[in-house]
Amino acid sequence: MSDDATALLRVEGLRKSFGGVHAVDGVDFSIARGEVVAVVGDNGAGKSTVVKMIAGAYTRDEGRIFWEGRPVEPQSPEDAKDLGIETMYQDLALVPDLDPAGNIFLGKEPVRRLFGVVPVLDRAEMRRRSAELLERVRIRLPSLQVPVRQLSGGQRQATAIARFLLSDRAKLIIMDEPTAALGVQEQRKVLDLIEQLKQQGISVLVISHNLEHVLSVADRIIVLRGGRVAGVVPRAAADRQTIVALIVGGTA
Amino acid sequence: MRAGETLPAPGRATARTWSIGDINPLLFIIIGLYIVLALASDRFLAVTNQMNITRQVSVYLIIALGQTFVISSRGIDLSVGSTLGLCAAVVATQISDGLNVWLAIGLGIALGSLIGVGNGLIITKLQISPLIATLGTLVALRGATHLYYTHLYAHEVVSRLPRDIVYLGQGFVGPVPVPAIIAAAMCVLAWYLFHYTRFGSYTTSIGSNEAACALAGVHVDRQKILIYAFQGACCGLAAAILVGRLNGASPDVGTGYELHIIAAVVLGGTALFGGIGTMWGTVLGILTIGVIENGMVLIGADFHLQRVLIGILLIVAVAYQGWRRRRQGTAERT
Structure with missing residues (x-):
C-alpha cells in the first residue's frame, strides 16, 4: 500500500x-x-x-x-x-492527581501575567485548548477539572493521546x-x-x-x-x- | 462517570457539585475549640490573647508553609528544627557582633536556602531517601550549631540584641504582632506559588508521579532542589523572627520543631505520600495546634494533656482523610 x-x-x-x-x-x-x-x-x-x-x-x-x-x-x-514519533506507554505516564488539562499541558503550561506583572498559570487557556484537542478526537470527558485517577481507562488514554496532539508535531x-x-x-x-x-x-x-x-x-x-x-x-x-x-x- | 455517552461536551462540564465535605474539617474543630475555650476561660477571646496566639504560631507557620511543598512532592524535611537552630545562631551572633540587622536577616535566609540546596542535592544526586538524608542533616546541623557557639563565638548564649531585631519578634503594628504580619505575607506568597505557578504545579505532580513528570520534560531534580531551598529559606526567615522574639539565641533553639510542623501539615490534609497538598489546610493545622496549646495554658490544664490531644487529633484527622479519599476513589496508588 x-x-x-x-x-x-x-x-x-x-x-x-x-x-x-x-x-x-x-x-x-x-x-x-x-x-x-x-x-x-x-x-x-x-x-x-x-x-x-x-x-x-x-x-x-x-x-x-x-x-x-x-x-x-x-x-x-x-x-x-x-x-x-510519540509512544504511548502502557502506564500512560499520566500524573494521577492532576486534572486532564494539567496532564495534557504538563511541562508546557501557558503562563499569563496578572496586572501585567505577576506570572500565573493560564488554567482557562489550558482547559480551552484541552477541550479543543479532545474534540478533535471526538472524546468527551466528564470534567477537565477532576484528577485523572478518577477517570476510566479509556478516558485516561484519550488524555494521553491529547497530550501528543498538543505539540502538533506528532x-x-x-x-x-x-x-x-x-x-x-x-x-x-x-x-x-x-x-x-x-x-x-x-x-x-x-x-x-x-x-x-x-x-x-x-x-x-x-x-x-x-x-x-x-x-x-x-x-x-x-x-x-x-x-x-x-x-x-x-x-x- | 465511566462510559461517557450521556456526558456533556468537554470543557463545559466543569461545575462539580459542592458538598459540605469539601470544607476542611479542621475548621469545625477550630470553631469547636473556640466555643469550648471561650466558655472555659474569660480571657481566651480577649484581643491580647488572640494576638498572642498569632504571634506564637507565626514561626511554626512560616516553616510549615515550606514543609507543605516538601511533603506534597513526596518528600520530607526533618532538618527544619536544626536548620532553624543554626540560622538563629548565625543571625543572633552576627547582630550581637555589630552586623546590620537587615543584612543579618538576609544572611539567615541565604544560609537557610543554602542548607536546603544541600538537602536537595543529597536527595537528588546521591539518591538518598528524604527521610534519611534530612535525618542526617538534622543531627549534623545541630552538632554544627553547638560547635559554632563554642568555637567561633565562645559563648553558649546570645542575649540583649538591638531594638530592630527585637521589634521583628516582639513588635506590634496597631494590635497586630509583627511576626503575624510577616507570616501572613508568607502565606500569600506560598499560596500563590503553590496554586498559581509552574513551581507549585510541578511540586504536587512530582509527588504524584515523578516518572511521568520526567518524561514530560519537567526538570525533576532541579525542582526538588528548589523545593528544599524554599523550605530552608523559610527556616532562615523564621530564625530571624525567633531571635527577635527571644531577644537572643542558644544552641538548642528549634529542637523538636520538625515533629510539630510535620504534624500540622498532615493534620491540615496534605498527603504524606505526596500528590495532594493544601496551604489553607496547613494554616488551619498550625492554628489548631496553637489554639490547643494556648487554651490548655489558660484553663490551667496539665501541659502534657495538650500533647495527648494533639496526638489523638492527628490520628483521627489522617484516618478521616484516608476514608474520604477512598470513598472518592482517589486513594488508589499506582
Whole structure:
C-alpha cells in the first residue's frame, strides 16, 4: 500500500540481538501517512523490540530507518519525539492527581501575567485548548477539572493521546497493547480514537494481542515470527485464519 | 462517570457539585475549640490573647508553609528544627557582633536556602531517601550549631540584641504582632506559588508521579532542589523572627520543631505520600495546634494533656482523610 517515496516511515533490515539471541533478525516494512499498521505475533516474536528501535528506546545493531525519505538515527525517545514519533506507554505516564488539562499541558503550561506583572498559570487557556484537542478526537470527558485517577481507562488514554496532539508535531503514534486491561466498551472507544487519529492524518503503529481489534482498525497487519516478517496482510485480505496461520507458522 | 455517552461536551462540564465535605474539617474543630475555650476561660477571646496566639504560631507557620511543598512532592524535611537552630545562631551572633540587622536577616535566609540546596542535592544526586538524608542533616546541623557557639563565638548564649531585631519578634503594628504580619505575607506568597505557578504545579505532580513528570520534560531534580531551598529559606526567615522574639539565641533553639510542623501539615490534609497538598489546610493545622496549646495554658490544664490531644487529633484527622479519599476513589496508588 505504501510506496517507498510516500512512506512516512520505512525500515530496512532491522536487526537486534540480546546476548546472542536474535530478537529481531532482518525486518523491513513501511508506514504511510495516516495509515494504521498493526504488528502482531507470538510472545518473543520481536514486536516490542522492533517498536522500541523506532521509538528510540533501543539502538539497533543493523539496518536503516528512513523518516519522510531521509535516513534517521533516533538514539533516544527525545530524538524520536523531535521527529514526530510519540509512544504511548502502557502506564500512560499520566500524573494521577492532576486534572486532564494539567496532564495534557504538563511541562508546557501557558503562563499569563496578572496586572501585567505577576506570572500565573493560564488554567482557562489550558482547559480551552484541552477541550479543543479532545474534540478533535471526538472524546468527551466528564470534567477537565477532576484528577485523572478518577477517570476510566479509556478516558485516561484519550488524555494521553491529547497530550501528543498538543505539540502538533506528532505524525506517528506508537501504541503498545492499548486495549489491554480495559472493559469492552472502553476498548471500543480506544479503537474509535485510533480511527480519529487516522482521519487527522496521523499514522498509528499498534501492537496488540487482540486480533479482533487489529482486524477492525488496521489498514495493514504485519505478522512477526522469530524476529522476521512472516507476512504483511492488507485489510482487504485479512481474516483471522490467515493471520493465525502466519503467527504460528507453516508447521501444519 | 465511566462510559461517557450521556456526558456533556468537554470543557463545559466543569461545575462539580459542592458538598459540605469539601470544607476542611479542621475548621469545625477550630470553631469547636473556640466555643469550648471561650466558655472555659474569660480571657481566651480577649484581643491580647488572640494576638498572642498569632504571634506564637507565626514561626511554626512560616516553616510549615515550606514543609507543605516538601511533603506534597513526596518528600520530607526533618532538618527544619536544626536548620532553624543554626540560622538563629548565625543571625543572633552576627547582630550581637555589630552586623546590620537587615543584612543579618538576609544572611539567615541565604544560609537557610543554602542548607536546603544541600538537602536537595543529597536527595537528588546521591539518591538518598528524604527521610534519611534530612535525618542526617538534622543531627549534623545541630552538632554544627553547638560547635559554632563554642568555637567561633565562645559563648553558649546570645542575649540583649538591638531594638530592630527585637521589634521583628516582639513588635506590634496597631494590635497586630509583627511576626503575624510577616507570616501572613508568607502565606500569600506560598499560596500563590503553590496554586498559581509552574513551581507549585510541578511540586504536587512530582509527588504524584515523578516518572511521568520526567518524561514530560519537567526538570525533576532541579525542582526538588528548589523545593528544599524554599523550605530552608523559610527556616532562615523564621530564625530571624525567633531571635527577635527571644531577644537572643542558644544552641538548642528549634529542637523538636520538625515533629510539630510535620504534624500540622498532615493534620491540615496534605498527603504524606505526596500528590495532594493544601496551604489553607496547613494554616488551619498550625492554628489548631496553637489554639490547643494556648487554651490548655489558660484553663490551667496539665501541659502534657495538650500533647495527648494533639496526638489523638492527628490520628483521627489522617484516618478521616484516608476514608474520604477512598470513598472518592482517589486513594488508589499506582
